[in-house]
Amino acid sequence: MNGRSVSELETLIRAKYPLLYILSSEERRVEDMLRQVATRRHKRLLGWTVTGGFMDLSTPRATPAAANVRDPLRALDYVADADEPAIFLLKDFHPYLDTVRLPVENAITVRRLRDLAAELKESRKTLVLLSPVPVIPPELEKDITLLDYSLPTPAELEIALERVLRSARQLGGRLRGLKLDDEGRAEVVRAAQGLTCTEAENAFARSLVLTGRLKPDIISQEKQAIIRKSRVLEYFEAQENFSDVGGMGELKEWLRKRGQAFSERARRFGLPEPRGLLLIGVQGSGKSLMAKAIARQWRLPLLRLDMGRIFGELVGASEHNMRQALRLAETVAPCVVWLDEVEKGLAGGGSGRSDAGTAARVLATFLTWMQEKSAPAFVVATANDIRRLPPEVLRKGRFDEIFFIDLPTLEEREEIWRIHLRRRGRNPIHFDLERLAVESEGFSGAEIEQVVINALYDAFDEERDLQMHDLLRNLTQTIPLAHTMREEISALRLWARTNARSASSAGWQQPWEVPA
Secondary structure, three states: OOHHHHHHHHHHHHOOOOEEEEEOOOHHHHHHHHHHHHHHOOOEEEEEEOOOEEEEOOOOOOEEEEOOOOOHHHHHHHHHHOOOOEEEEEEOOHHHHOOOOOHHHHHHHHHHHHHHHHHHOOOOEEEEEEEOOOOOOHHHOOOEEEEEOOOOOHHHHHHHHHHHHHHHHHHOHHHOOOOOOHHHHHHHHHHHOOOOHHHHHHHHHHHHHHHOOOOHHHHHHHHHHHHHHOOOEEEEOOOOOHHHOOOOHHHHHHHHHOOOOOOHHHHHHOOOOOOEEEEEEOOOOOHHHHHHHHHHHHOOOEEEEOHHHOOOOOOOHHHHHHHHHHHHHHHHOOEEEEEOOHHHHHOOOOOOOOOOOHHHHHHHHHHHHHHHOOOOEEEEEEEOOHHHOOHHHHOOOOOOEEEEEOOOOHHHHHHHHHHHHHHOOOOHHHOOHHHHHHHOOOOOHHHHHHHHHHHHHHHHHOOOOOOHHHHHHHHHOOOOHHHHOHHHHHHHHHHHHHHOEEOOOOOOOOOOOOOO
């Protein structure tokens, strides 16, 4: 059991903190911690659920205490009327605190909790709310202390591992003589870090059933399944590599030098693990494509953090979602964490206006993690509009480097044409790539790709193969973003010249050379 968590709980209970809110989905683990504290403080531990009322949890074998008290308001009255030193654990009480969805029905419960908080301060009783999600109404923000015990420590995972091994040996057969040396045990526990005890036990058991051994790679697969269930993280199977990205020679070379930086050899050499990269540039210039290519080139998992799903309605939910997402990313590390169009999620984070400071708190959570993370999670953040980015994000040293991805040069456009034609089964030598590169001045990589796709539609409709004139016709019919957003791109180039590094091997283009 995590001694630090038990000690923290005991300190808060001795200090008479009246309302504790524990974030965890592992009821058994939290019960064990509270049972230790209750024993030390000579108190009873009483647990409540809406289905079973109050049970005496002072020993692992629970016994009924007040099974008929199932209504949440009656449960709070029961706590108030109790005249003995005790810790009261209310499980899944969060639906009764949700004043957003059920303002009238839950207002009485919230008010009763506020009254009870004042009473508990003068008693030897403590009320603990246990839930896997944070639901704290504004009225209770000052009364509730939030504790996040959602993930176990390595020591707790070792206990879970021993529990599974003991059960496997009891089954007999080929698992009877199963043993792990210290190095093997440490490797298995390391692979399971970031899982809950229940998830870890399931992963251990799955590995034993499939192979008869405890294999870290099978345990890691459990993490991928968990991420796929996440609401804010997406697990990507990246197919692109650097050869699929046109241009950006300077950026590719910078990344190549850091490709082996997650190895133990790099640690022995004295190199730190790279923290992250901020890619700023014109829309359609290949920022997202590069994020995918980095993961494939480095052979690392790619996790996309959806900033739109971070923000929740309830107080504290957004910050919790961000912490949970970052913690999940650490479980898969080493990995690449991709924040696409980060300005949309963190816009206003530096001002704290219009959203009661939620964006500012989410930004602070993210930046603190970036500064202090020990897990090898490489962050690739992309942005189109630097005006919406909080200045804290752009500060030097926050990311390892800030790169600006401009509209492709003549040579880069030729390479992009070659890539997209080859990707769609056409031999580039059958097309005048030099002319296509000249005619597509001011086009982004995404716009060139769309021209190829539109030309293929024309050829397919006429039941013939793609011809040069199909590409040229679609080029003349396309108005690139560089024309419609000429002033914005020029301003972005001017800013980048003194605040970022050029991703192109050709260096900086003149800021005023946006095609008219």
